[in-house]
Amino acid sequence: MFNIIGLGISLTCFWLSMSGHYTTFVLSLGAASVLFVVYLTRRMDFFDQDTFQFSIKCKHFGYWIWLGKEIFNANIAVAKVILSPKLKISPRMIEFKSSQKTELGLVIFANSITLTPGTVSVDIEDDKVIVHALNAELAEGVLNGEMDKKVTALEGL
Amino acid sequence: MIDIIINSASAILMGAGSVFILIGALGLVRLPDFYTRMHAAGVTDTLGAELLLLGMMLQAGLSLVTLKLVLIALFIFFTSPTSTHAVANAARVMGLRLVSIPEDDLTSKEKN
Amino acid sequence: MLIAATVALLIAMALTLFRAVAGPSLFDRVLSANSFGTKIVLLIGLLGFLTERPEFLDIALLYALVNFVGTIAILKFFRYRNLGLSSDEIANREDN
Numbered sequence: 001m002f003n004i005i006g007l008g009i010s011l012t013c014f015w016l017s018m019s020g021h022y023t024t025f026v027l028s029l030g031a032a033s034v035l036f037v038v039y040l041t042r043r044m045d046f047f048d049q050d051t052f053q054f055s056i057k058c059k060h061f062g063y064w065i066w067l068g069k070e071i072f073n074a075n076i077a078v079a080k081v082i083l084s085p086k087l088k089i090s091p092r093m094i095e096f097k098s099s100q101k102t103e104l105g106l107v108i109f110a111n112s113i114t115l116t117p118g119t120v121s122v123d124i125e126d127d128k129v130i131v132h133a134l135n136a137e138l139a140e141g142v143l144n145g146e147m148d149k150k151v152t153a154l155e156g157l
Numbered sequence: 158m159i160d161i162i163i164n165s166a167s168a169i170l171m172g173a174g175s176v177f178i179l180i181g182a183l184g185l186v187r188l189p190d191f192y193t194r195m196h197a198a199g200v201t202d203t204l205g206a207e208l209l210l211l212g213m214m215l216q217a218g219l220s221l222v223t224l225k226l227v228l229i230a231l232f233i234f235f236t237s238p239t240s241t242h243a244v245a246n247a248a249r250v251m252g253l254r255l256v257s258i259p260e261d262d263l264t265s266k267e268k269n
Numbered sequence: 270m271l272i273a274a275t276v277a278l279l280i281a282m283a284l285t286l287f288r289a290v291a292g293p294s295l296f297d298r299v300l301s302a303n304s305f306g307t308k309i310v311l312l313i314g315l316l317g318f319l320t321e322r323p324e325f326l327d328i329a330l331l332y333a334l335v336n337f338v339g340t341i342a343i344l345k346f347f348r349y350r351n352l353g354l355s356s357d358e359i360a361n362r363e364d365n
Contacts, residue, residue: 082197091193114238134196172273178311185301209274232334240337244296248296253296
């Protein structure tokens with residue numbers, strides 16, 4: 001029950017911030033759509049499943065800043081490869097044993113790998129992440145384990 | 158004075174974003190096989206799109222428009238790795254051939 | 270700068286479209302379609318600024334949502350030949 005009310009309140013806030021028009025007619029349409037969405041989520045048994053808790057802490061911002069820097073550097077590296085006249089690519093397919101314990105941590109790790117251009121996580125087998133890299137230098141960015149350590153540090157909430 | 162600084166900063170961001178988008182599209186055409194093209198698409202999705210949206214945010218100032226731009230930027234940031242992984246994983250599962258990978262990296266299934 | 274960015278975006282879209290038409294495998298085409306969608310989102314946003322109609326951004330937001338769901342739906346269809354499979358049925362098929 002608490003979940004349903006929470007969903008309704010957050011949907012209302014979202015609608016109000018997106019709309020920008022506040023006449024009676026438009027507001028009633030908004031109320032109707034919020035009720036409809038809450039009804040649909042109830043019908044889908046969304047609330048029966050495990051909801052997961054998350055909280056944002058200072059160290060998450062630290063990780064995001066570090067990730068942003070990584071993304072920037074990798075972008076420059078990939079751009080250089082694309083613009084080089086002879087296309088100096090030497091693709092690698094590497095396996096990396098990650099040290100995350102929870103599923104969420106593994107998802108964050110795999111998504112961070114994919115988000116950095118030049119490395120894409122192709123598959124996950126148990127705790128091994130299979131990564132396709134554009135060249136050996138970019139592959140080294142995953143293999144040196146720095147990102148793995150940082151994501152594992154994020155896990156211990 | 159502040160206007161000029163903000164406007165030029167937004168112009169620089171948008172220019173840089175456009176350059177990265179063009180590089181990504183060029184890579185999509187130039188690179189030899191699917192798995193390498195994936196990386197080129199990543200350049201467009203991350204730095205190109207985010208820089209362009211950041212430039213637009215500076216141009217819009219503080220308003221509802223900025224909020225919507227932030228939402229678009231966040232959404233692209235969170236979904237682009239998911240869809241790239243989905244495409245790559247589907248290609249691997251269906252056995253699309255890998256080009257010019259060192260022999261040691263391949264599993265026995267992929268060598269055939 | 271808005272106009273320059275729009276022109277750059279249009280050129281990039283033409284290149285992406287070329288890959289979507291020429292792309293030898295299905296996955297090249299899906300990748301191009303996804304990348305094209307991202308560029309359309311940006312183009313709609315830029316057009317909103319050029320014509321000074323910020324309502325365009327709502328469409329851009331919606332397009333970003335549809336683009337993501339569309340890509341996943343295409344891949345799901347080609348892998349399982351069925352869009353209505355639940356996660357349990359998919360787990361069953363993977364085991365076989």
